[in-house]
Amino acid sequence: MQISSQLPGLGTLPNAAAEAARSTTAGGRGEDSFLKTLHGALDQVDQMQGSAQDKVNGLLSGNGQDVHSAMIAVQQASLSFELMMQVRNKVVNAYTEISRLQF
Amino acid sequence: MNLFGVMQVSGSALGAERIRSEVTAANLANAESTHTEEGGPYRRKQVVFASQNAPSFQNTLAGAGESHGSQPRGVVVRDVVSDPAPPIMRYEPSHPDANEAGYVAYPNINPVAEMTDLLSAVRSYQMNVAAVSASKQMIAQSIDILR
Numbered sequence: 001m002q003i004s005s006q007l008p009g010l011g012t013l014p015n016a017a018a019e020a021a022r023s024t025t026a027g028g029r030g031e032d033s034f035l036k037t038l039h040g041a042l043d044q045v046d047q048m049q050g051s052a053q054d055k056v057n058g059l060l061s062g063n064g065q066d067v068h069s070a071m072i073a074v075q076q077a078s079l080s081f082e083l084m085m086q087v088r089n090k091v092v093n094a095y096t097e098i099s100r101l102q103f
Numbered sequence: 104m105n106l107f108g109v110m111q112v113s114g115s116a117l118g119a120e121r122i123r124s125e126v127t128a129a130n131l132a133n134a135e136s137t138h139t140e141e142g143g144p145y146r147r148k149q150v151v152f153a154s155q156n157a158p159s160f161q162n163t164l165a166g167a168g169e170s171h172g173s174q175p176r177g178v179v180v181r182d183v184v185s186d187p188a189p190p191i192m193r194y195e196p197s198h199p200d201a202n203e204a205g206y207v208a209y210p211n212i213n214p215v216a217e218m219t220d221l222l223s224a225v226r227s228y229q230m231n232v233a234a235v236s237a238s239k240q241m242i243a244q245s246i247d248i249l250r
Binding site for chain 1: 107159250
């Protein structure tokens with residue numbers, strides 16, 4: 001009692017652990033958290049594609065768009081898409097692994 | 104510093120070098136211009152580069168706790184200044200811009216120096232393109248880890 005009052009960090013430690021456990025179980029139960037992450041990532045990739053498209057359009061229509069910034073935007077969009085595809089492949093692999101589980 | 108930090112830094116350098124080559128090309132094009140809107144012959148232009156987001160006290164303080172220390176910064180063209188060198192006077196009495204004594208003020212532009220400047224700008228551009236490709240390869244190789 002005295003120790004925990006002298007070191008306030010000690011008293012909060014179990015609370016923090018309980019908090020972490022609660023958040024993980026909540027994340028495991030509700031499917032919206034993983035979905036939300038996935039949707040957020042997809043939206044970001046989509047944004048990159050959109051900005052790349054805008055820049056290429058600006059370049060082709062002669063709006064004074066810099067060539068290099070358009071090329072860099074295209075590369076960024078391409079790399080983001082590549083990363084998204086790899087993550088998706090991993091997720092699908094995990095799903096097929098689990099669906100092949102036998103008891 | 105995000106995934107594309109190198110690309111943003113190199114991209115700013117690409118833009119700056121492009122402006123530098125533009126200014127050099129303008130110097131070459133106006134090497135014989137004796138008449139300008141502000142009067143007198145064309146003055147040789149020079150770009151002044153500056154590091155982006157000069158570190159303020161807050162930024163330094165915020166970065167002090169991080170392991171990186173300072174954030175990578177790009178480059179910006181801070182200013183395009185005119186060369187104060189006096190113009191070259193040539194005796195051409197028939198020229199419409201000649202003064203009472205018959206002398207015409209020509210821009211003090213050395214084509215050799217300008218061409219060297221242009222080459223330097225092009226080489227710097229190449230360097231920064233190489234940096235962008237290297238960063239692209241690094242990211243692609245990191246993605247290959249997932250495979």
